Amino acid sequence: MATNSGRKALNQEEEYGLSAAAAPRLTKENSARVDVDDVWHYLGRYGRYQVINILLLAFSVWPQSVSILSGVFVGMSVNHRCHNDEAASLQLSDYSNGSEIIMGECTAQVVVNTSSGPRVDQETKCSKFQYDSDVPTSFLAEWDLVCGSETLGQLPQMLTMLGMMVGAVTLPPVGDRFGRKTLGLASHFCHLLVSVGLAYVPAFEFFLLLKFLSGAFNQGFMVTQFIMLMELLPTELRTFMSLLATMLWVFSVLSLVPFAYLFMGYNWRTLQLAYGLISLSSIALLCMDESLRWLLVNRKVKRASRLLKKACRHNGKSYETLLKRVLREDVAATNGENHHPLLQNNYTNKEGVIGVGRDVGDETAKINPSFRDVLRSNTMRNISFIVTYSWMVSSLTYYGITLLSTSLAGDPYLNFLIGGLLEIPSTICMFICLSRFGRKTVAIGFTGAAGVSLLAAVLVATLAAKTYSLSLVQTALTLFGKFCISASFNTMWLYTPELYPTNLRNVGTGMSSMGARLAASASPFFSILARKAIWAPGALFSAACFLCVFLLSFLPETKFRELPSTIAEVEAWYVHDRQAKKSKNGSLTIPGQFTKVIQAPDNDDGDDIDEDKDGGGQDKDFK
Incomplete structure (x- = not known):
């Protein structure tokens, strides 16, 4: 019996990575408590693994502006006037030789020259139009969306935005449930099909439908891949990430101009096909890994372990050393050191980043x-x-x-x-x-x-x-x-x-x-x-x-x-910031628990906050 109990205890230690002799292991019980920022710090903030994934992500988001702004060129305003056939409805023979028919943009007029000057004697609205080019360089020209129908020409852009609105609500939860990469790939593939399909639609009604779907799928990969980029970098680089994401957007927007200029004078369907094929850049997403933060929070331990081993191999780091570093706080928590169900082992590192330890066992920290x-x-x-x-x-x-x-x-x-x-x-x-x-x-x-x-x-x-x-x-x-x-x-x-x-x-x-x-x-x-x-x-x-x-x-x-990682953390921020306005020392007070004083982030020496332990159920003051 004693032998069996000893083996059971040893197995539990190995499972949680607590044994000093055994190598630490990533488990479902400790995965959600891994400090992802600590992982990126150990691997190197600009490690080879991160750089490769950022480049792949940057290339895959190239088509992000296509569905939103391509209408500027494929639906560009075109010069037009009434078709010559409209003159047949005007009876010019009823007027003197000084009269003439003038074809305007939207109306055909009979102008009579009188002693007091030209006078419009007859006018009719045109139902047929002719354009500067025999080739429809804009879908406005192909479907005669001018004059009285010009408001219909704005519907594609409106439906694109409405599609983005619907996609923003319905698709991101899929990424939270099944993974960022899964949603990104599926949305890119559907966006490719829809964008290419826009070049072959037989009627304006089908064009409107596909524009709506294009906007929806755009949100499926645009929002998700922005999140992937954010979760690929540590906290102190998120500002840099925002700059990078914005520059990627600017590049995507500016890239529309060379295509439009190259296919100037061609049928608008040719330009739309070229824009649609930009979505082939999404093949780069196949070479990317799923978000590490998502894998850990959702306890996908095997996939997270493979990702970490791959990252260590690319960056020349030790996987075992990485686990010892990121799991060491769990050992302290299990031994009853500095453990709190809501906020655990808070600290300020050299970059001034406020770290918050987590415990998944608390009911409020789901x-x-x-x-x-x-x-x-x-x-x-x-x-x-x-x-x-x-x-x-x-x-x-x-x-x-x-x-x-x-x-x-x-x-x-x-x-x-x-x-x-x-x-x-x-x-x-x-x-x-x-x-x-x-x-x-x-x-x-x-x-x-x-x-x-x-x-x-x-x-x-x-x-x-x-x-x-x-x-x-x-x-x-x-x-x-x-x-x-x-x-x-x-x-x-x-x-x-x-x-x-x-x-x-x-x-x-x-x-x-x-x-x-x-x-x-x-x-x-x-x-x-x-x-x-x-x-x-x-x-x-x-x-x-x-x-x-x-x-x-x-x-x-x-x-x-x-x-x-939890709603409880955001609520703690909210409480802290409200109390910081009332107190000069910026203390975070959770009633009945403990008080934490956060070191100013501009501390040059980056020393960690010292901890003074009190016994029993007394509050803990961190200075």
């Missing part, structure tokens, strides 16, 4: 939360409302600024290129600000600046027609507004995933993206409003920005904090 848990938590519910509203305001303000801006003269391809290049200085400025200030501060600053700029542009717009100098001021304010709202939007792409635990990160980001797409799909209504009152859209957007600034002030700061 490893597999559902969206119902978000609704049940007041903190998560408030966060979800604020970030979704912020995304909606960013989207509305962006299109509002575009609406109120003066159009650039010159070649449309060059104009599109300039608009894309404007994103680069905006991104660099955002990166500099994020490196010095918190996410919340940067989001508030850029959103507020965009609101002020847009309000000023609207005020100037009412006077711009009087002087040329005022019109230049309006243009400058508009470009500055676009600069600011672009930076604000990119900041929210970084900020939002940091506010959600691992198994709700896709859902939370997708829900915010859904709000943005819903707002974007409503933009045509504001153009109608602008024709009635030019000041109204700008005033509404500016007011929305100022309200957004107020609401953002209630969010917790995420800079220098690891990505949360």
